[in-house]
Amino acid sequence: MRKFVTLFIALSFATLCMAKDVIIDQKDKTFIPTKVTVHVGDNIVFKNSDGFAHNAFSDNKNNEFDIGMQRPGEDISVKMKHVGIVEVECAIHPNMHLKIVVK
Amino acid sequence: MKNLIILSLLGLVFGSALFGADNSRWIRPADVPVPKDNKITPERVKLGKYLYFDTRLSKNDSVSCATCHSPFTAWADKNDKAIGVYNRQGTRNSPTILNSAYNLRQFWDGRVKTLEQQALGPIQANVEMDMNLTVLIEKLKNIRGYVKLFKSAYGDEGITKDTLAKAIASFERSVVSKGSPFDRFIRGDKTAISKKAQEGFKLFSGKARCNLCHDKFNFTDGSFHNIALGDSDIGRYAMKKRPAWYHAFKTPTLRNIAKSSPYFHDGSVKTLVEATTICANGGRFKNDKKKSLYMIDNHISADEIELIVAFLQTLSEESLDINIPDKFPQ
Numbered sequence: 001m002r003k004f005v006t007l008f009i010a011l012s013f014a015t016l017c018m019a020k021d022v023i024i025d026q027k028d029k030t031f032i033p034t035k036v037t038v039h040v041g042d043n044i045v046f047k048n049s050d051g052f053a054h055n056a057f058s059d060n061k062n063n064e065f066d067i068g069m070q071r072p073g074e075d076i077s078v079k080m081k082h083v084g085i086v087e088v089e090c091a092i093h094p095n096m097h098l099k100i101v102v103k
Numbered sequence: 104m105k106n107l108i109i110l111s112l113l114g115l116v117f118g119s120a121l122f123g124a125d126n127s128r129w130i131r132p133a134d135v136p137v138p139k140d141n142k143i144t145p146e147r148v149k150l151g152k153y154l155y156f157d158t159r160l161s162k163n164d165s166v167s168c169a170t171c172h173s174p175f176t177a178w179a180d181k182n183d184k185a186i187g188v189y190n191r192q193g194t195r196n197s198p199t200i201l202n203s204a205y206n207l208r209q210f211w212d213g214r215v216k217t218l219e220q221q222a223l224g225p226i227q228a229n230v231e232m233d234m235n236l237t238v239l240i241e242k243l244k245n246i247r248g249y250v251k252l253f254k255s256a257y258g259d260e261g262i263t264k265d266t267l268a269k270a271i272a273s274f275e276r277s278v279v280s281k282g283s284p285f286d287r288f289i290r291g292d293k294t295a296i297s298k299k300a301q302e303g304f305k306l307f308s309g310k311a312r313c314n315l316c317h318d319k320f321n322f323t324d325g326s327f328h329n330i331a332l333g334d335s336d337i338g339r340y341a342m343k344k345r346p347a348w349y350h351a352f353k354t355p356t357l358r359n360i361a362k363s364s365p366y367f368h369d370g371s372v373k374t375l376v377e378a379t380t381i382c383a384n385g386g387r388f389k390n391d392k393k394k395s396l397y398m399i400d401n402h403i404s405a406d407e408i409e410l411i412v413a414f415l416q417t418l419s420e421e422s423l424d425i426n427i428p429d430k431f432p433q
């Protein structure tokens with residue numbers, strides 16, 4: 001019984017900690033989807049399905065990042081470290097917006 | 104009968120391929136974007152127009168917005184770098200204000216978003232109008248004509264920095280492209296532009312990939328790029344050291360482009376042939392390691408450049424469409 005409980009705790013802890021990969025595509029100069037909710041520790045994986053470079057950055061406190069130049073076909077992943085709202089833009093195309101809610 | 108159906112179906116397919124839904128991207132939307140707190144009214148446009156052309160907004164009553172953004176020179180000017188009060192020269196070329204209402208960001212480096220935020224910059228800039236705003240507001244309050252005009256445009260808000268900026272922005276929102284030979288062509292008049300220009304348009308949105316950046320009715324998607332001009336202006340990088348912003352400048356509109364030489368943020372190019380060649384074939388310094396990844400050599404020949412330029416020439420407005428005030432409020 002004791003063993004079982006430990007196993008149970010260990011397992012649930014593992015699922016809790018298991019970071020998810022959440023995919024955001026960049027296509028036709030838009031982030032797809034444009035809004036997403038994730039948990040602390042999850043990875044946002046930026047894809048680029050356009051035939052030209054993109055970028056993604058956020059200046060929001062605690063979750064600041066800038067993936068630099070992202071070539072077509074390249075995947076770049078960013079870990080969401082803190083709870084909060086993360087507003088993301090493409091540094092090349094100011095019309096591209098993405099909102100990440102980190103819970 | 105069967106043949107007829109097939110024929111008309113074919114006609115539909117080809118017809119829509121040529122003049123179908125996709126052409127709407129080249130047609131200016133009738134509605135100009137307007138902020139909630141500055142709705143357009145005829146009174147605001149009228150006031151803004153006076154302010155825009157009035158040299159009394161500058162330190163020595165010599166320079167107005169129109170000095171550098173004149174309707175006679177495609178709402179830009181002929182200097183490679185702008186010249187303001189006391190012949191002081193700035194560091195960048197004056198862009199056109201035509202269709203600036205549609206810009207996602209203002210200035211070559213996109214440092215502000217709205218026309219309201221933009222308008223007070225040049226009034227105060229040392230190399231432009233060099234006017235102290237507090238002094239200017241007092242000056243305007245002492246001109247009875249302006250007191251009246253501000254009253255009818257902004258009611259009890261009075262003459263303030265805010266209403267000054269809002270009025271000028273309102274006028275700028277009325278400066279939009281009204282029609283060029285290309286606009287007649289894209290709406291279906293196939294004779295509106297020459298065969299050469301039509302070939303040029305195909306290259307522009309095909310092999311030469313110009314529409315990757317110079318997209319939609321205003322021929323810009325508002326994107327920022329380093330086209331490897333090799334000058335020392337770092338552009339948008341001055342805002343924040345983002346790798347993508349190194350020496351990056353805003354993709355400008357190409358409307359009226361044949362009339363707004365010299366070209367580029369530094370005014371370093373006189374002809375459309377040269378500007379097009381730089382943009383088509385990998386930038387000015389093709390081996391620049393930091394140039395935009397978009398700037399690839401498309402191997403566009405001199406003959407093809409000529410066709411593209413023939414197309415660019417069809418983007419000139421057909422009428423000047425402005426009555427410049429000959430008397431100002433007293």
Ligand SMILES: [Cu+2]
Nearest residue numbers: 054055090093
């Ligand atoms: Cu982008």
